[in-house]
Amino acid sequence: MIGLIAATAAGRRAAVDLAESLGDCVLYEEGSVSASLERAWEECAQLVCFLAAGAVVRLVAPLLEDKRDDPGVVCVDEGRRFAVALLGGHGGGANALAATVGAALGAVPVVTTATDATGVPGLDTLGWHTEGEVAAVSRALLDGEPVRLAADAVYPLPALPANVRADAPAGAPAIVISDRLDAPAAAPGSGAAVVLRPRSLVVGVGASRGAPAEEVLGLVEAALAGAGLSRHSVNCLATVDAKAEEPGLLEAARALGVELVAYPAERLAAVAVPNPSEAPLAAVGTPSVAEAAALAGGGELLVPKRKSAPEGRAAMATVAIVRRPPRGRLALVGLGPGARDLLTPRAREELRRASVVVGLDQYVDQIRDLLRPGTRIEQTGLGAEEARALSAVHLAEQGHAVALIGSGDAGVYAMASPALAGAGPEIDVVGVPGVTAALAASSLLGAPLGHDHVSISLSDLHTPWEVIERRVRAAAEADLVVTFYNPRSRGRGWQLPKALGLLAEHREPSTPVGVAHAVSRPDEWHTLTTLAGLDVTTVDMTTVVVVGNTATREIAGRMVTPRGYRWQAVGERSEEKA
Numbered sequence: 297m298i299g300l301i302a303a304t305a306a307g308r309r310a311a312v313d314l315a316e317s318l319g320d321c322v323l324y325e326e327g328s329v330s331a332s333l334e335r336a337w338e339e340c341a342q343l344v345c346f347l348a349a350g351a352v353v354r355l356v357a358p359l360l361e362d363k364r365d366d367p368g369v370v371c372v373d374e375g376r377r378f379a380v381a382l383l384g385g386h387g388g389g390a391n392a393l394a395a396t397v398g399a400a401l402g403a404v405p406v407v408t409t410a411t412d413a414t415g416v417p418g419l420d421t422l423g424w425h426t427e428g429e430v431a432a433v434s435r436a437l438l439d440g441e442p443v444r445l446a447a448d449a450v451y452p453l454p455a456l457p458a459n460v461r462a463d464a465p466a467g468a469p470a471i472v473i474s475d476r477l478d479a480p481a482a483a484p485g486s487g488a489a490v491v492l493r494p495r496s497l498v499v500g501v502g503a504s505r506g507a508p509a510e511e512v513l514g515l516v517e518a519a520l521a522g523a524g525l526s527r528h529s530v531n532c533l534a535t536v537d538a539k540a541e542e543p544g545l546l547e548a549a550r551a552l553g554v555e556l557v558a559y560p561a562e563r564l565a566a567v568a569v570p571n572p573s574e575a576p577l578a579a580v581g582t583p584s585v586a587e588a589a590a591l592a593g594g595g596e597l598l599v600p601k602r603k604s605a606p607e608g609r610a611a612m613a614t615v616a617i618v619r620r621p622p623r624g625r626l627a628l629v630g631l632g633p634g635a636r637d638l639l640t641p642r643a644r645e646e647l648r649r650a651s652v653v654v655g656l657d658q659y660v661d662q663i664r665d666l667l668r669p670g671t672r673i674e675q676t677g678l679g680a681e682e683a684r685a686l687s688a689v690h691l692a693e694q695g696h697a698v699a700l701i702g703s704g705d706a707g708v709y710a711m712a713s714p715a716l717a718g719a720g721p722e723i724d725v726v727g728v729p730g731v732t733a734a735l736a737a738s739s740l741l742g743a744p745l746g747h748d749h750v751s752i753s754l755s756d757l758h759t760p761w762e763v764i765e766r767r768v769r770a771a772a773e774a775d776l777v778v779t780f781y782n783p784r785s786r787g788r789g790w791q792l793p794k795a796l797g798l799l800a801e802h803r804e805p806s807t808p809v810g811v812a813h814a815v816s817r818p819d820e821w822h823t824l825t826t827l828a829g830l831d832v833t834t835v836d837m838t839t840v841v842v843v844g845n846t847a848t849r850e851i852a853g854r855m856v857t858p859r860g861y862r863w864q865a866v867g868e869r870s871e872e873k874a
């Protein structure tokens with residue numbers, strides 16, 4: 297819940313507007329501003345104060361306790377011009393809240409946390425438990441001092457700056473990524489260190505009906521400690537379907553702050569385990585619960601099945617621990633047609649989420665300034681599409697966070713399909729849609745795609761011309777609006793006139809045709825002409841050609857395809873008037 301504090305009428309109006317737009321907000325009006333703030337401080341995870349920054353600093357000063365627990369605080373000025381992340385930028389989420397409030401009220405978000413300002417990821421923003429000297433190591437990170445990275449595997453982290461290296465000198469501040477309690481940072485002679493606990497461990501649990509939560513939790517903790525593993529690295533508890541509602545398991549999962557995942561017995565029965573037994577087979581239909589559930593998603597068995605040892609009665613819980621290898625991440629990111637404001641915020645975020653960016657050099661140039669310092673760039677020239685796609689997959693398979701970029705949408709005549717054709721289930725794949733050339737051109741031309749339409753690439757480099765021709769004929773017969781991609785290059789001159797000729801067998805010479813070149817780029821131009829009037833020599837490889845269907849009209853200089861019969865009648869009437 298977000299607490300809102302306001303002192304003036306304008307502030308209250310802004311608070312009401314914000315609450316309407318965000319929901320889950322409460323306006324505190326306790327009589328005095330300081331009383332309101334004190335109460336909101338107690339009750340809310342985040343506060344937005346419609347007060348001067350100085351006033352807020354004085355009011356919250358006596359309330360400050362701990363960076364981890366204090367609420368995130370954003371203040372907004374009387375004129376709604378700025379949303380300032382004042383306190384709890386990362387831990388309290390104030391930096392993100394400033395952006396949200398800014399978007400809701402039309403204010404500029406002001407963020408002063410060093411890591412956000414310079415593009416270095418905050419060590420406490422990765423979603424992992426952190427231990428140790430975050431502030432000291434972050435400072436070294438930002439000051440460009442050597443920082444040692446000691447990770448027990450390759451994790452899909454965002455790019456870290458170049459001063460972070462595995463071979464930094466021994467006494468250098470360190471970032472350690474490990475699920476092990478004896479992680480190397482603890483070694484004597486090391487400098488300041490932050491230990492990040494990746495969510496690498498799956499704890500399989502079995503329980504008899506009514507097993508007490510303390511017995512389950514005690515067993516899990518003893519098994520972790522016995523193997524020298526951090527409880528903060530537990531990803532989930534895993535069990536069999538029949539135990540999904542077992543109160544002791546649910547309570548233990550809650551205490552560890554993780555989910556209880558349940559698998560069907562048949563699935564567990566199919567997992568090879570070192571210690572199967574008769575008892576669970578009879579009770580729930582699988583010879584192993586703890587080991588099989590821990591191993592069901594793959595990984596290495598670190599702690600084979602062990603039982604609880606309660607005093608004076610039979611054990612009611614079993615546990616086994618598996619370490620899963622990190623899953624690499626492949627983001628397929630469409631950059632849009634060119635202009636920066638047609639790149640989606642999500643695409644921007646994925647670019648900053650990656651440590652490796654793979655793409656054609658001209659696309660890399662388009663977004664280079666958005667990448668975090670230290671981002672590895674794998675760029676290639678035209679013609680190496682398949683190799684480029686596969687190298688992105690390969691890097692993700694090694695555990696990296698990879699962004700494979702393409703213009704428009706990365707899945708449309710682009711890299712996503714060759715990449716996914718070569719990718720297995722062991723990586724996470726995230727698609728970020730982009731504004732395609734067809735859509736960008738359509739907006740420029742008017743509304744040519746108002747009814748059924750198709751895109752056809754005229755490049756016969758990878759597709760035999762007979763196939764292309766068959767599709768153009770089918771589109772002609774079906775009266776579809778057609779957007780031609782890759783319409784004409786220096787070496788491919790005859791295909792576009794040929795395709796237009798096929799459409800002309802079913803459409804009038806006066807059918808509107810839109811030509812859009814380099815849409816949203818500095819050398820953009822577009823024209824509206826007709827099937828008979830198109831000068832194909834104006835068309836090149838940075839162009840799309842949109843051919844209307846038999847209902848498409850030019851209305852007031854714009855290309856318009858009616859949505860249906862009724863609308864068409866209206867359109868024709870207005871044309872008659874003109």
Ligand code: SAH
Pocket residue numbers: 633634702703704705706707708709710731732733734737780781782783812813814815816817836837838839840
């Ligand atoms: N993935 C891209 C298409 C790549 S195929 C998308 O979704 O848009 C390359 C073809 O796209 C070019 O030959 C051209 O026909 C078209 N194209 C790409 N960007 C364009 C732009 N800004 N303006 C006009 N056409 C463009």
